Amino acid sequence: MASLVSLEETLERFWAIEELPSRQIYSEEELACEKYFVETTSSAPDGRYVVRLPRSTHFEEMVGQSEDTAFRRFKAHEHRLNSDPELKKEYHQFMKKYIDLGYMREITRKEASEIKGYFQPHHHDTKESSTTTKIRVVFDASAKTSYGYSLNDALLPYRHPWEDASSELVVAIMWLE
Numbered sequence: 001m002a003s004l005v006s007l008e009e010t011l012e013r014f015w016a017i018e019e020l021p022s023r024q025i026y027s028e029e030e031l032a033c034e035k036y037f038v039e040t041t042s043s044a045p046d047g048r049y050v051v052r053l054p055r056s057t058h059f060e061e062m063v064g065q066s067e068d069t070a071f072r073r074f075k076a077h078e079h080r081l082n083s084d085p086e087l088k089k090e091y092h093q094f095m096k097k098y099i100d101l102g103y104m105r106e107i108t109r110k111e112a113s114e115i116k117g118y119f120q121p122h123h124h125d126t127k128e129s130s131t132t133t134k135i136r137v138v139f140d141a142s143a144k145t146s147y148g149y150s151l152n153d154a155l156l157p158y159r160h161p162w163e164d165a166s167s168e169l170v171v172a173i174m175w176l177e
Contacts, residue, residue, distance in 0.1 A: 029056070033156035054156035062154035063118055064147030070119035071109075073143075077123050090135045091124050098137075118151050 026034070033054045040052040056062070081088040098104050112119065121140045128134060141151040 027157070029156050036156065053151075056154055056156050059154045062145075062147060062149040063151060064145040064149070066119045066121075066143070066145045066151075067112055069143055069145070070121045071112075073121040073123070073140075081124075087124070087126070087135065090133075091137070094124075094133075094135060094137055118145070120151065 036054045037051070042050045044050050081091055095104075099106060107115070121143045122137050123140070124135050125138050126135050144150050
């Protein structure tokens, strides 16, 4: 049994799926996040944008000590890299590029112990089929600190515009990618 749908009906269904909702309702936290973004985002002299992390009102109580976890994971990651010299070389090139671009800086263990901040664990991921870069570094903002919360937990929520749309739209976006 087959069913024929007219071109007009198909196009109407397509546009209904593609249409974004006319009104989005945001929570107080989401509105605060948007306001914070508008008020604190700036352009650096070199043309890059400076975007400050939108901390929740309980940020200090949520983000505990993270240095030990980050250091322990770093040492385990280095141990894994030591078994593959070529991969280790690619990883170090990637990290050097981040330092050269000013995204991060190298510090000593003593300096680390004097910094009040969040140390973000990271690891690498490889994609053998890539023709350019086979390695990428994944920064883990979901790692828990000594207080049991992660950096992601302690930041204001951000909602992508398409999250309010129908599930069909999300599927269509994922399919188009």
